[in-house]
Amino acid sequence: MNEVPIRVLVAKPGLDGHDRGAKVIARALRDAGMDVIYTGIGQTPHMIVEAALQEDVDVVGLSILSGAHMTLLPKVATQLREAGLGHCVIVAGGIIPAEDSALLTSQYGIDAIYGPGTNTDEIVAFIRTTVAVRRATL
Amino acid sequence: MTLDAAQQLALDVRRGDRRALARALTLIERGGAPVRFLRKALIGYGVGSLVGITGAPGAGKSSLTTVITQELRKRGMQVGIIAVDPSSPLTGGSLLGDRIRMYDLAGDSGVFIRSMANRGQYGGLAATTLDAAMLMRAAGFGMVLLETVGAGQSDVAVVDIADTVLLVEAPGMGDEVQSIKAGLLEVADVIVVTKSDRPDAAATLQQLRALLRMQMESADAWTVSVFPVSALRQTGVADVVDALVAHAEWLQTHPATWRQQRRHLLSLQRALESQLHEAVQQLPGWSKAVAQLGHYDCDLLAQQLFKELVANGFTKE
Secondary structure (H helix, E strand, C coil): CCCCCCEEEEEEECCCCCCHHHHHHHHHHHHCCCEEEEEEEEECHHHHHHHHHHHCCCEEEEEECCCCHHHHHHHHHHHHHHCCCCCCEEEEEECCCHHHHHHHHHHCCCCEEECCCCCHHHHHHHHHHHHHHHHHHC | CCHHHHHHHHHHHHCCCHHHHHHHHHHHHHCCHHHHHHHHHHCCCCCCEEEEEEECCCCCHHHHHHHHHHHHHHCCCCEEEEEEECECCCCCCEEECHHHHCHHHCCCCCEEEEEEECCCCCCHHHHHHHHHHHHHHHCCCCEEEEECCCCCHHHHHHHHCCCEEEEEECCCCCHHHHHHHHHHHCCCCEEEECCCCCCCHHHHHHHHHHHHHCCCCCCCCCCCEEEECECCCCECHHHHHHHHHHHHHHHHHCCCCHHHHHHHHHHHHHHHHHHHHHHHHCCCHHHHHHHCECCECHHHHHHHHHHHHHHHCCCCC
16 A cells, blocks of 8 residues: 555635745645645635545645634634544644734644744644644544 | 445445545555455446546646536536646655636535646556546546646546547647647547637637548547637637537447557556555565665566465465
């Protein structure tokens, strides 16, 4: 049997059109040997959850710069759980203030948040360890 | 995965459970005994046809796939899409971006899109997409569209997989495309000239129709047609879908084509390869052979493994 590469959905929820950051992350994860499905901009939580379900991903990566993170990120997390995708690791990035970050990770089901300037190796390492644990329990 | 779990999964796929379908699609990439079980449990279920969409990079395959799907949805059909993109030969990773252009299909519960990496190996397309299409058919999708990576060597493989080959040609791509045309024109069942809103589309259309007129035709043969489509203006799509449906019906009465024969042969070859490979990997000599890689000729190593396999008796299910 072959080990399937880690599958990651990279999406931009909501209404901001700047996706350089999302593309940098997508590229870094690809170079780390992962299968990265990039959906592009303007995604609603419903679209993201549907894509995550169809693609059977291990990780949902969300890039958000619009300031609507406290509305959109919890929605995605909740809808993922409701769709039976509670095993998905949710990683977010963008312009998210520290106090919001703390809330999102402690109360709203986001596994990790990475701001500008993060070393991509750190993100890759986090995804690898977390997915290994989740896959083992599936 | 246990066989009991695989059996449950097969049942769930047949019920049309989308989560089950998604998980089964991952399983087939992994291979092994559960996949053989799934194949046995699901083959022959569902009646949908598999349309392979092929053409040069940038010809408009994703956009065409999107508008064809919208037209099929208008006609009440459920559509499965398999979008293949290349893997990196260096890291094995991939960036699968076909969903970007399929934005208008997102959230439609009558559409199921699965992105797949071709794993960069020879036959990589064939290795899993046939099984993926089989799963989607079993789940009740009336038509499965397979969007290949841009034209190249792997594109010829689409003939070994699809029931219907749809060749996509963009206007104004010049002499470079001529060579591709020569190869793929022979096996295309439906041809679409995309971006027909552009002024040079008429010339491409004319050229292709002239080329087709030169091909030999037997009375019994399917007639290949060329259709202009503009995804931008949404024109010409209904004619293409009519042709796809007509070809699927035509296949019902003309089943024993050379292509189906080739496909069955390919399936047999694949099954043989994967079962042999798995059996050999379980031999005591396997790790020894891997350790000797680079020092000995691979033909010799393979021969040794084969001898060991025969001596041990091939007892796998």
